[in-house]
Amino acid sequence: MQTGSESVGNQTPATPPVTGTPSQTRLAATAPGQMRVIKRNGTVVSFEDSKISVAITKAFLAVEGGTAAASSRIHETVAKLTEQVVGTFKRRMPSGGTIHIEDIQDQVELALMRAGEHLIARDYVIYRESRRQARVEKEALSPESEAAAGAINVVGADGNSKPLDIERIRTIVAEACMDLSDVSEAAIIDEALKNLYNGVTEHELSTSLVITARTMIEQEPNYSSAAARLLLDNLRAEGLSFLNVADSATQGDMETYYPQALKSFISRGIELELLAPNLAEYDLDMLGEALLPERDLQFSYLGLQTLYDRYFIHSDETRFELPQLFFMRVAMGLATREEDKNARAIEFYQLLSSFDYMSSTPTLFNSGTLRPQLSSCYLTTVPDDLHGIYGAIQDNAMLSKFAGGLGNDWTPVRALGAYIKGTNGKSQGVVPFLKVVNDTAVAVNQGGKRKGAVCAYLETWHMDIEEFLELRKNTGDDRRRTHDMNTANWVPDLFMKRVFEDGDWTLFSPNDVPDLHDLYGSAFEERYAQYEEQTRNGELKLYKTMKAQALWRKMLGMIFETGHPWITFKDPCNIRSPQQHCGVVHSSNLCTEITLNTSKDEIAVCNLGSVNLPQHIENGELNIDKLRKTVTTAIRMLDNVIDINYYSVETSENSNMKHRPIGLGLMGFQDALYKTDISYASEQAVEFADKSMEAISYFAISASTDLAAERGAYSSYEGSLWSQGIFPIDSLNMLVEQRGSEYISVNQDSSMDWDALRGKVAQQGMRNSNVMAIAPTATIANITGVSQSIEPTYQNLYVKSNLSGEFTVVNPYLVRDLKERGLWDKVMVNDLKYFDGSVQAVDRIPADLKAKYSTAFEIEPRWLVDSASRRQKWIDQAQSLNLYINNASGKKLDVTYRMAWFSGLKTTYYLRSLAATGTEKSTVNTGQLNAVSQQAAEAAPVQPAPVPKACSLDDPDCEACQ
Template sequence: MTASTAPPAPAHGAATTGLRVIRRDGTETAFDASKITVAMTKAFLAVEGTAGDAAHSSRLHHLVGELTDQVVAALHRHPAPVVHVEQIQDQVELALMRGEHHRVARSYVLYREEHAQARSTGGDDREAGSGPDVRVTAPDGTRAPLDRARVETVLAEALAGIDDVTAAPVLSELDRTVYDGITADELSQALVMAARTLVEREPNYSLVASRLLLDRLRAEAVSHLAGAPETPDQATMAAGYPAYTRDYLRRAIDIGLVDPELATFDLDRVTAALRPERDLEIGFLGLQTLYDRYLLHERGTRFELPQAFFLRVAMGLALREDDREARAIEFYELLSSFDFMASTPTLFNSGTTRPQLSSCFLTTVDDDLESIFGGYRNNALLAKYSGGLGNDWTPVRGLGAHIRGTNGVSQGVVPFLKIAGDTAVAVNQGGKRKGAACAYLETWHIDVEEFLDLRKNTGDDRRRTHDMNTANWVPDEFLRRVQADATWTLFSPDEVPDLHDLYGNAFAERYQEYEAAAQRGEIRVHRTVRAVELWRRMLTMLFETGHPWITFKDPCNLRSPQQHAGVVHSSNLCTEITLNTRAGEDGEVAVCNLGSVNLAAHVGPEGLDADKLRRTVTTAVRMLDNVVDINFYTIPEARRSNLRHRPVGLGMMGFSDALFTQRIAPGSDAAVEFADVSAEALSFHAIAASSDLAAERGSYATFDGSLWSRGILPIDSLQHLADARGAGELEIDRSSTLDWDALRERVRSQGMRNSNVLAIAPTATISNICGVGQSIEPIHLNLYVKSNMSGDFTVVNPHLVRDLKERGLWDEVMVADLKYFDGSLADIDRVPGDLKELYATAFEIEPRRLVEAAARRQKWLDQAQSLNLYLAGPSGRKLDELYRLAWRSGLKTTYYLRTRAATSVEKSTLQGTDGRLTGVPSSPAPAASPAADPTAAACSIDDPDCEACQ
């Protein structure tokens, strides 16, 4: 029997009882799995042809049967007993792509699109403007006909002023998903979903979806107000926004969510400054993120609209200002315009009764049980209110060390790390985001080899920490031994206690003394290894598990403005904070308060708007400094440290968008130069703003003796590192363009309000709110599904779409090609070369370029940057070269290593993949294990299970 005459394969054991299908005309029918089999068989025959022998026929028969089973199984996981025919077709595409039948799936996608267009232009036999006969179920159980006029009015308002969008495809999508008896809330969700499914073909539908979600949010926000419209439109809401905001604040205070002090503001004055129209400019991903995680709610009902939210945050930050109302309005303008955005803890908690506004906490754990278990307690209290944790575990004695109190032998640091990891998981910040910590260990610790294995999926699970991030704290002396292929000695810290506090040449000299003592038999616990073999193992574990990250101890300390007041023993959860910590009764837990300038809002085609950037940075530094005094401190060590040193961390986001605006290719020399220029401007204005605040408010308590007090700015501290490294171990450009001499004198004479001012954080969530690329990251893909705690979202590069439209290249085939080629333009022949270069994705950029750009930024920063590195075809040699380059370039830290296998685009149609609004909780697959995929890093891009990405 040939393939052309083979009967359709039967559905293999598919239990179809009870499942019903909504057809395109709105009627229902019983589910029939054989139709899936027929459709798939036709699809294969259309691509592969009808000729074939019996073996080919048998293969096709069984293949189609297996794929049909997958589709049926997926449909029966659907929470509702009714599915739409389009949902079935979505699952068919997904099964084809998962089976790597890419040509068949691509043909099937194009076939569906052609028929969808035919229906929208008259092929559909329903009367134009009509829809299925649907009744909507009210909360009291009564039913009424769908008010289609109301739907069309809401949609028309959502479409107003947006290019390249129309009502017809949204209504068509809506008609295929509604059903008789749908609830009012489900109808609202369905309308949003109808718009968001169109985003892949036209990114502007994201803004339409956002406005439709805003309509739903407005209804929730006013539901408690007597006499308010059931669902006010935008114009009605805009007129009543000030009154609504005053009422919302009183209500939030009454139910204990907002600080009563906010009621003492001149509310008429501050609410008069609200900009209701800015609600309409928030993208869908941003508004959904606000809705799910940030806006205040009572028993799940959101009653805080976006502009009220930004005003609440601004008022909370202005509580101690002399003219509170004027400053609140100034802060509100900065936040609501998206020129600057405060960090997530600040947004969560500003203006509330528990204003824990700080982002990052760094601790040192001492070598005794009281300190260790006190560390667990501190971690829990700090994480409870959204703090990210970096723990220095180096002082804890290693495996085999003597315990004097019991005359026993230590089990090392690893068992304690497992408890720390479990604590972070248990304290999940009220469900707002996962608790997370990063453990740091110096490379000379006797347990370092076990530390490298903590994230492996094999071995004794009692000595694994599957949920904790880990990082190597690497001294320069180790890299010198690697370069020389020399030996390296591992010690237990109880026998070499001063190594923990030494760095630079002082560390190297003392370390060599301990090595000599070990050779004389004066040190009990030690082991000698070949340095390059340990380095290779560090890189291998980083490659296989994504951990431990590589961070560099000596640059962090030699360039620290606060080296007179202590030692930097670790970085934080995301490797951008480098502050002193100390254990003990008078110990200090380092605290940093973060916020990021939206670089995309400060550039034009000709480059940086320097004056606007200066104004933004000046206000932003003031906001961050206010956090120190307003903050709710959960442990005394954090309060003591923050009030003494007052560190803040101003960073940036939207770097890739800024490049696109200037038509700068991300892998070019010009991109490296812009990294330099933009970081220099940010640094200059931030230092100046902190110095001016010192003139107004006084310098921080430990200013005297700091590098600042000696007129040594971050760019100058490079010389300290160069002196310690020696010739050939530091390769960095030291050029500058601004008047740094005048600023040095200004800092010397006025002082500094903050011990540290600059740090570039990942910004994954706040960049979603602002609708720009995160932090300093290159674009991951030009079309992909982004996963986070709010669900799955179709993301299309709007800059690329705009350019393709201008050249007449944006169409359904381009969308299909972008899916097929994993969001990359490289293999799409009809895309011009200049666009391929401009919109190159992270894995298409030479990795050394990312290091070069990072080195240009690092010279201006008093702290560090969250730097992800990307390798499309990783190998041992490439990893070795890349991380040695990072060290020679003077970087203080690196973050995740991303490899190609850790990022994949859903090749099926992206329609229907968007998660939370479907009513189905998002259940993303876990990151690939090393055993299953040795090239997969433990944290894929935007992995919702990775707190560092939130």
Template structure:
């Protein structure tokens, strides 16, 4: 019979009490108990208390109490109606009704918490059942706090699943044994996951496939954190799909996602999710995504990797007026397959309440206090939302210049750079990564010699900027004076105000006029030095501190398509963006990179597939401009007027490996030329097609594009202005008339389209080599914000395995020779040449490949240069070669670090001499990625976790 209290609950639910009827519920163990509606009310109340943080001893607010009653009424009503109809009541079925009622009443966050709680309880019951027949001396603590016996067989099954498909290379039994040896009684569930991951990671140097095993173990942990059930692969697929709408609604409810995402047909998008692609992640890629990119609430992730990709795609498709779902799915396909990845700010913020999706901001500082501190203030606002900054400081008057307002003398640009440095440190990009800025100064500025020393670790700390990157903005005239052995005159911009906006022959004429004025005594605040002396000091500081970088003013401006509406005064944080700046316009660029390796099919580039990726990528990048959250009016003004985007590439070295081409070869240079031409060709067609659909960018009239000049055409302009000194291959393979016709007919949607960024983090996610970089080493440990990761060249391992040479002795050889195959004589010469490391590739090959790309690119490239044994002549020759080859910018100079693989367990005497470039390597140090402090400040570290530009 129904009790009086139960009758009251039924009355609460709006159902007449049936005094002659007894309702029963079947429990999980098969036993039958009386139906008690109050238990439903208690369960619902617990879920609301947990979501809103109301402790058990505290009464719930009237609003929550009313919500509990509302949901309870719906569930009890459904249960009683089912019972009256003769249907059996079961615990699981009633709990399903609770989930449904919470969703239908709009309590999505509570529903998600309830679902995850059920999953945890189910997992606890499963573990208890599994351990009843297994005698284990260990127990472990579940995340919910319950202590249960450890099931070794269950642990083995999880590892066996992680190794599925990789059984020929990976042994789950060995992993299970190693994991069990590392556990202790009372170990936490998280520690068990970590022990399994570490067991797999420790074997990566012997078998690269273990990186996928480690990733799958992390995936299982992530699924338990984000999804309601883990009952097997087929059911998991369905749960993953069905839970996606709940996840999106929950993200909106807790303020992590934009409510606009609810306008999508979430069921349709859920049906397009490709969960199997989660297994394509390497461990480093997935760990990076887990740590930095997946949205979380209350220290718990609310996204799986495929939810993450779809969330980014949905955020980018918000700019579409029609067929949003179709475009979102199209974007998702490119992202989730690693064919193209947007830059980190876009991945961080797409689909969120603050969609700051842009990567780079370029600002010009004017010569007054208001202008100086306006830029410093703008730096802080831009950096807060994960933007990398480039500042042009050339206009600020030099030390000793007259300040007319006070009749005093200026302290120059250096003290203000110190303030900018400290601002970047203080505003750490929303806590996600360290703020970063690069200061640019033209070579004729009177403070240039002090500027060169900003990164030194000696001297007056008030005149040092240890956290700021610096770059020289060098006019061609200076390079000519160095070649000629001439003098160079340093001025204060307050005396020569127009030099900053001049370039080419116009700069040369005006500069010489100012030198004549100085000789006549009309300009007093100047200094004359030998050009070669200043050049040597620039190179010396570059070698000692890694700064300032070498960038070139004239090719950046003379080849700019936007020369009709402004001047390029500097580049960005990573030296690949060359856009106009002024007091009214902060240049903005939105970046993304094509995975070149993903488009190598059957021994060649699949141009048809690559063209489709480019078409979709350009559309995604253009959408960023309209969706973007702009921290300053000057940034919004510039981006909407000119609509520049920066499409780049990554995985260049992987593509060479797949084609069996050495980086140090003419074939690699030709491949760089051919692929960049293809990318430029289809990018321009894609932008022209967008112009047809959406209209050309507003400042298109009068641009070089409008005047019929493509990047390849501007090489002759640069050569003419320079008076020669340009050695660039002019080969053309495609019929560019189709592109010219499209631009004449429709214009372009974007003022600039191509720029090659460093891509360190997104290439880690994709599991390919960064940007256009050669392989750093064939075996080393890569460090980033997610930790240290053993990295081994899987292509090399596979080739050595095919040749019957992959064994423990080869692993030891690679360790001894610090990841180099140069001196391992039993490896065939052809393989050794193909797998040269970055310091074994002559930098001329890197520069020549970059030159071939630059002829097609309307902006620039982040080009790192490597020298194993640097000296003054080599450095000078290398940078003069870069200048003559038409490069607009260069990035870091990398030197060999005093670190290598641990060799204490190796027989050093059995392996002979190391290559000369490794002489400085300490045999007792561990394999480690280069860090500045370990190189006496000679270069940036590769993936240094403190370096924003590598992230």
């Protein structure tokens, strides 16, 4: 029986553990009137009445059950008992103080006895004793480990040898396992000691603990948190030593050390010319006191290792930036121009360090540094002249140098065979220049932190489109191949209509039809038909006519074979653009979520960040108030990026200052579904996608108009759709009207008070021309430990590869549900390995869990498209939508991409396809796995299967995964 006595001890940490050193015992100090609790492992946490109430309620429910008759009595009794227990301590310590968890539980026990609840008190006592015995067993080292520890000497950084400090190891591991269920301190220490030897270095000792916890992740996901906390010990030793704060520290020391470390970090960073000098102008004492050391404990191992490898400030490969210093540095960089920059820095820090919201990678890399290039995406249009072409390639290099992803519109460049007046010759077309772009992206690799990343866009009517489709092929003339860059089709609605109608399609050279590039909707259709007529009467000589379906099949064939070009749709991007009064959207960006105007005079820039959606799910519901607060602060942070940003190209600065676009997105959509107990492949998931995006959209627009009231509207606001009272939900009508209702099916329902918000915008204007875009969030989702963007779960157990190494990833929600049903064991782990992370073939797993934990390739693509369509109606830009198709065929691809266009989507991203065949699992007896009984699960020895690798999705060289 579990009565909940542990719940009394699971108070929310207010400070890290106290383990007895002078600096740690000071943590027990309390503010006047404040009571705090010392837990068994020395952790000091805030005293919360509600925890006592929950614990007593659990005790009653365990004995009396949750019937309606018992419910009323339990509620009243628990309230009285809680009041008695809390009142006891308030009388004892009217000025505040610290209480041991055992004292609280003693008082609960006494209160139950005094109230005559003897049966419940008896069970409460029995449960406390059983938990005590379990703790003793959990913490006890094996005799072999005790003996081994006494025989090991450790070599320090100074070269001196000293006996292994087993008590410090116990402290570090106890901190790492604090509040984590089903992890064993003794198991980590026992296994780590087996790999140690006399003369081991301090670094090797710490690494052994980390690696030991890592190996246990596949058996229990909570070991990922334990491994991260053990890694923190290495980080603290490295960082604090460099900053001359301490040689080493436990997590409990950090409440003392973090404020000191912040001052030293800013000073050393400025001295080494790694940080901006204006960071020294902050009140560092105030900011140091605002640091929250306990938030170090939130990381998964993958998240913390990623930060360490790629984000933390370093000097000669020594990382001297610790996690909370990192978040504060980013926050300070974003608040430098705020009127009360100290208060705003703390506000921004609290949001980032809570994981409720995360800025994009360039912002995390560069905020607070000497060159704060904080923007994520740059979109350019390449003009049709040699000077302009190589100028655009130079712009690519400069933008890529400081960690920007690029989208290039190549449609204006004349096609192969087109006449060149200046030389009286013929053009070689677009492809040779794209080879140069490809090699430039490889050469200029985003400051050495990420591979250079660029995507070239070409409209479907361009004469070079057929060769463009083949750029990523592994066969053919390698001089006309681009193996390292991305490509995307920019598809007009008219082409899709011709596909549906099985009509003809004509290809042109843009120098013969220059206005098509800037036309869309009905205007494009009319002008295109006129040019087709000119081919028939002989006015246009250079053209090619083919069946639209033939070109469509080739597009689908290439995206299946090579993954490129992606398929994006020109007309919805333009017809629904708020900025159509002052330009044209000629392409999207590297990841197909940005839809901004470009021209020869304007390089579009977008600044990204993402709401962590599962952090806003409480008790199975979306917490609207918390979401409003998060979005409001996030929009302010994104708007600040525009003014602080370092612009390596002048035309990008002019564009960004004029229009001030930002892109607030989301991540962890799949986690949010798990927390609300919804299957991805369901109408409920589609509805949740709709309602959650509506709320984000509403609050984002509201925050931007409030900023306009404070700071002024963006300069090109007048004439925009915003100024006409036309919001993203309203622009859907414009798309239906332009395209024709027979070619589109979209939901236009809403649930919030949009009229009131329209009135507010009419009065105040908008601070930002665009406010929403859903990016892939691959790396920042790793940092925060949630699923990427709007992606379904790839596999429930796999090895993830990226530039930081290989990491075992287990779906913690699945493990939790299997534990609740008594189904999580070693055989289940082996089953998941054998079936590549799928639960569908494991007979023991109930049908409802199979539906809930269906993986990406087990979900019909229509569910991805339906959810994306519901989101798209609220978004003024686009979303990075990967499509997963199992047993892909031409017919499946045809249906899926037609459905994407028909559902009003603006863009699609990667096609993820899975072959019909799989690798043979030679290490496992398949007869044991496919229908294993519970008895067999407990008794039968099973050979371990290899953990499946997510190679195709998480290629370390794939810039979209970084």
